[in-house]
Each structure stands twice: as C-alpha cells, then as structure tokens.
Amino acid sequence: MLHKTNGMFTPIEENYLKALFSLANSNGEVNVNELSKHLNIKMPTVNSMIKKFAEKDLVIYESYKPVQLSPKGKKEAAKIIRKHRLTEMFLVQVMGFGWEEVHEIAEQIEHIKSNNFFDKMDELLDYPQFDPHGSPIPDKNGKVINPHFIKLSDCKLNDNVIIKAISDSSNEFLLFLNSKEIHLGNKAEITGIETYDKTFTLKFSRNKTEVFSKLVCDKLLVQKIE
Amino acid sequence: MLHKTNGMFTPIEENYLKALFSLANSNGEVNVNELSKHLNIKMPTVNSMIKKFAEKDLVIYESYKPVQLSPKGKKEAAKIIRKHRLTEMFLVQVMGFGWEEVHEIAEQIEHIKSNNFFDKMDELLDYPQFDPHGSPIPDKNGKVINPHFIKLSDCKLNDNVIIKAISDSSNEFLLFLNSKEIHLGNKAEITGIETYDKTFTLKFSRNKTEVFSKLVCDKLLVQKIE
C-alpha cells in the first residue's frame, strides 16, 4: 500500500491537534502535562501521540521539552476549529439551540468528513466571522483573525462598551449569563466601580442595571464605543 | 468498573446493526457472507462481531446458521436508521442538498450521540414520515411503518400513479432521475406499455412524456390514484 500522504486525520488525532492549538502559550509551546490534563488522557499516551505527530511533521518536538505545533499542524488544527465554530453557529442560528447546548454536539460534528457540508453551513450562515461565544471562526485556509477584545475588568468608569465575547464558555457561566439575560452585542455603560473589590455596576438600559463581580468581569470581553 | 449495561454503541457496531436490519430476508435472516460483502469487511471479522452481538443479545445466532436480529437488536438498528433518514431529510429540506448528495454525510451524522440534536431536526422538519428517497423514517421507539408502495412495472395501462419512493438510491440512478427531472410526488398516467420488453410510456403533463425501460420501472415505487 502507498504511504499516507495527505491531511486525513482520525477524530482522536483531530482532538489532540485542537488541544495543542488552544493550549499554546505566547511562544506556541504546550507542556505534555497540560495536554494530558486537558484531554483527560494519561501522559504516556499523550507522549506516544506526540511522537507520532512529530513523525508526521505536525509538531516540533524534543524529549523533555514542551511541544509546538508546526505551521502545518497549526493550519490543520485551525481547520478543525473552524468546523467546530461553524457548527456551533449553525446549531444556534439555524437549529435554534441555546449557546450553552452546542459545544458537546459540535465536538462530534467537527469530525464529519465532508467539505460540502461545512461549506453549506458557511453559506447558510452568510460567512460568519464569530461563533456564538464570540470566538473568531478561522477561514478555509486555517487563517485566524485576532479581534483583540479587552476584558471588561480593564475598562474605566463611564466607559461605554459592547459585549463581544466570553473567555469562559463553561455551562455554568453561560447559564449565569442566561439568567441575567446578557447576550453578545449588548451595550452598557460602566456606572460604578467599587475600588475595594473591583465590582462593576453596568447600565444596559433605562430599566436594566446589573452588578458584576471581578470574576465575571474578567470573563466578559468587550469593545469600547464612541 | 461497572459492566456496560445500556444502549451505547460504537459507530462501527451501529453500522453492523443497520446492515443486519437492511439485509434481513423475509424470515429476518442474514448470511454472514452477505453481511461481509455489504460492509466490505472480511468474513472472520464479521464472524467475531456477530459473536459479540450474540453475547449482548442483539442477535440470535448458532454456528453455521444465518444470523437474526433479536427484538432488541432490531429496535436499536431502527433507531440508527431513523437518525440516518432524518439527517438525509434535514440535509435536503433545511440545508438545500440534492437527494444524490446526502447519503454519505448521513452515514457519518447518524452516529452523533445527542438525542437533542435529532429531536431538533425532527421538530424543524415537522415530524416527517419519509426520507428524501421515500423510505419510511422509524419513530423514536424504533417502530417502522410499511407503506406498501408497488413497483411501477407492476402497474397496468392507463393507471394513474404518484411516484412515492425508489428502491435504488445509488448515485447513478438518482442522477438519471435528476436528468429527466423526475421527483417524488410527481403524478403520471401510463399511456403505453410495450409488451415485448415492458418499456413504459408515462405522461406527466401536457408537455412532458417519458419512456422508461423495465430496469427503471422496477426501481420506481408508486401509489395508484383514483
């Protein structure tokens, strides 16, 4: 048989690639230990997969050093993240799921082998730039834009902001936001900042004011307006 | 660890179950050999899976005899077929795919583990009874209705029929029907039957008459009207 040449990965390999992409620090490095914890797979297993990836030139790797996705690996990872985020957007916009329901399903659908399928989603959604949690959707070539949103907690008194994304998409946080009826795109003015504990008061409209702890404000990514 | 109790199958097991369901003859029996050919998996491999299925009470099996799905196995198979057919309908109706494009994608999506996902499809499609090829969609409990459509080739001169389903969903046949602009739901009158070779002439409307070979008429399933 001819040796495998092209970019066809198993769902398992795809999950490793995504994890490597997400966990990369500013130098693009990932510790085997972090990867192991993130994937909930023991270190020796992760170690063998890393070695396999090094063979396939998906990562740059030397024993006892952190791993780094190669340009090729980064591109492949971004393509899978694209499928994940497109799927989440599709599930919310077309199928009517809540943003707290989509991650688990997208985690599976991202592995479907059919470019047509994801192209059709893209078309139906009119080529969205962001997923339902405000994360950017990589393009078909694996290029990701960096929208440089800022943390709400880094804003000043009287700033006017739009909520653009969240840095924690856990069920608990999403359900918390649901309970306060906070959605991406909401505009608000910062009408108070408690200096003692950095609690923010936000005025969304005449009849809607909310008080958020620093914990929450750290997770809300915004853009200033005006 | 506790032993696995409930109905959670691997995609591979699900494909075996579906194949057993589809290949069953009138007595519900399937030969290992047919199964092997259908799945494109060698007989010894199929043999071991059958034995595993027998352990799990999904099939009734004795050495050197044909296999039979148990009631439990039949129910599980029908649930997967339900997901396959719902998906095909969704891909055509909601996403705008052609009926010749959906099978391969559905073959993968049928394995997604999320009842919510398929329930949402069902709801969006308003609880369809048939897939895009006219095959009945089993209900949530694995119950399948038998619509007893008849072969066009079994109809008589001057019969009026509606095309309800096709018994061959191969790409070639679907593209042939596309080229003639034949769709499910089309009505026609049989205006001619060549006795020599059973070629049918069908009048679809004032300006549309088609001549179909017996090969084609055998694959078109219809309902008589009036």
Added chain:
DNA sequence: ACATAAAGTTAGATTATTCTAACTTTTATT
C-alpha cells in the same frame, strides 16, 4: 453418493489507542 465449491469458523498477527508501573530528567525547596 461423492467431489468440489461456497460459506463459515478458528487461530494468530497487526494497528490504533489506551492504561499502569517503573524509571529518568528537570524543576523547586530547603
């Protein structure tokens, strides 16, 4: 009925992914 062919089974090997236990290297702490 006997021989051959077809279908089905068993045995043993292979690949992918995972684990635990034991070992090595690197990092942190006294």
Added chain:
DNA sequence: AATAAAAGTTAGAATAATCTAACTTTATGT
C-alpha cells in the same frame, strides 16, 4: 548543593477492530 517533587519517558499489557491462512461444515452438481 542535596533532596524532594513534578514532569516526562519507556516498557509492557489490554481492548477493539481488522486482516490472512488454514481448517470445518454445508450446499451443489454431476
């Protein structure tokens, strides 16, 4: 610097799904 802890590796085994080769049973065709 010595030691302990953490991180990383290696070795060896397990499971699921697959294969080929060899064997057995059943069916078929004279």
